[in-house]
Amino acid sequence: MPEAGSAAPPRALVRTLLRSGTPPEPAQPPDENSDLAAVGDATLARAARYWVVVPLTYRIAAFVKVFIGFAAANGKLGLGPVLAATVFAVAANTAAVAWVLRAGGLRHRITGRALALDLAVGVLLNFAVAATAPASVQPFAVDVSWTWLVGAVAMWAGTSGLPSALWLLVAAAPLRALLTLAGGLPLSDQLSVTRSIGCMVALAVAIVIAAGILILLGAGTRFAVDIGIRRGREAERRRTRRLMHDHVLQTLEALAISAPGDDTHAVSRLSEVRSVAKAEAAEIRRQITEPVPSGTTRGFAVELADVATEMARDGLRTQLVAADFADDHKLSQDRRTAMCEAVREALRNTVKHSGTKQVVLRVEERDGGIAVVARDQGHGFDVHDRPPGFGITQSIKARLAEVGGHGTVDSQPGRGTRVTMWVPG
Template identity: 85%
Template structure:
């Protein structure tokens, strides 16, 4: 049974793309609906699809014009040069407009494709009727380049059926161009060049469809990977919340303190206060949106963490004299660094055997570094594998935002935790 929110099979997606082309317009989609998210992403990308055939026509017109002049010299140069200049200028202007306007929107697609087709037909008839009869089939080869790009546009935007209808209509159109130039349909050169023009359309359809399939399937797979990684990141975040808040609170509640029996009422009041504070913090983390900008200085946030740890008996000396608190660091990186510092201080409380720690914040390597150093009992980092707190709440958390965390410790010589995020 497929996972909820999973994508439709690639075969179904390919059939849909071949039948209808790329989605016309992005739609709002729930992040859990993979198919809808993929369609919305594909629709945004497909707004720029027409840039591909436009760029092709710019390059192809120059190429076929050079080939025409090399084979025929100045004979028929006027109409062919005019068609080439018009096509290059028009396609360049269209490309710039599409890129600057954010792609070809759905409401303009039908009119734009219809106008492009009409311009291509007129351009071919102008060249066919003005070029000398002796070179007319070669001249039409040049102007036919416009229609090759047109068919590719229709194939990618409207699907394979629309492109096949245009291909079928191209047969009588090519015959009409031959007659408009004063040549009989049985003329050997005209017949040969007509077949070549139709083959060019067929090749354009095949290539356009292949690109369309790659674009669609690639987009769907990319969204699939992105959502799966997002779900995994959310699971890691939930585990960290459980570890950094719920588990820490439960462990604190379970620790026996001297005089618990004699001061049961006081001890119970303290436990309730701790539980209430942790419940409020947990609720805030779960329900409130992630802030988009920093409103307080980073050193102030670290001071709040130090104050929080003081409730557990940890005396923190915060050194930030050489730190300029105006460095622009994203909120995600600030949050990750603050949470990593909190976990490092909690580890000091639980494992170091000392109640004092020095917390130094400084600018380093183009980012912010915080070093937590205690003179506790330390440990051998080679013999003791890192637990969840170090591996996930510090190292992995910082790595996710492009930072790093390292732990240096030796028995009897304390522990130093270095945490860094880029600016």
């Protein structure tokens, strides 16, 4: 049994799209509490705004193609009305594509009126060509103007579903007969009958293709949303693990370290434990409850100085070198946060593993971004023999990679460790 709030089965989604076309946008956009179906439908509705661009673009190319074919087969005979129809169609559809793209797609509330107007223009264009083209080439001339109706049927199939498109297909048969009569030809004219069948087949093919594109659009959108939600959940799990590692676990390890004179300085040690626990509890509460800030007026170097000051309570002396760094607030808030958290983890590793209480922290502009290098002269280690732990792989490398950056660790036994962290500007 599917879980409550899960996405509709693929077959149900396909049936809905074919029956009703693309869904309208919801009155209220989905939020973080919305289920997969709501998010998928809203995303599909936004993508469907641009559905009409496909048949409009088809018309532009198809009108040019069929006009060239008509001119090659008939020469100058009937060229005037067919050329005028082609020029009008190419110009009108080009303007329509430009308008749809500039307006951010065709909104659902005006789709019905827009498609009705488009269909009316197509019918009038066909009657104009049928009435003005010479009788000997009239069926071929109508073939050219019929291209407009092929695109119109595809639009209706995509926005209103297959029933609407099938009704138009049925109505197209008497319309094609009226076009034959408008040109002064009898309905029994063999050439007109042959070309009429070809026009009806073109409409049927357009409906089939539109249905296929509609299915791919719906299934592709739902698949993309599903992947996005899965990745979002995985990112949230990584964030939770980092929060546990970078704050809770680090605090517990710091509290577990016995300091000299614990028995004789129990009061001061207890006070220190309380201070550390209180500070970490406040930081965890802030990260859980506070919204992500959209911007900051503080310089990036100042934020790094705050991290260094925080680590001073663990006895680490940090020399911050930022003389050559022009802090002009280039970094986004996400990249600032990722960099500061990565630097904090690098400094904690220095405290825990290097055997030294001194580190140099250099910030500079490099390769179109911002680099921070943490260098100590501690014990060092062989990066080939000692696999990186969670702190390096997740709290530094993976965290920076999520914002487009990277982190590297260079170390040798007896020669200290250098951690280089970079994010694009």
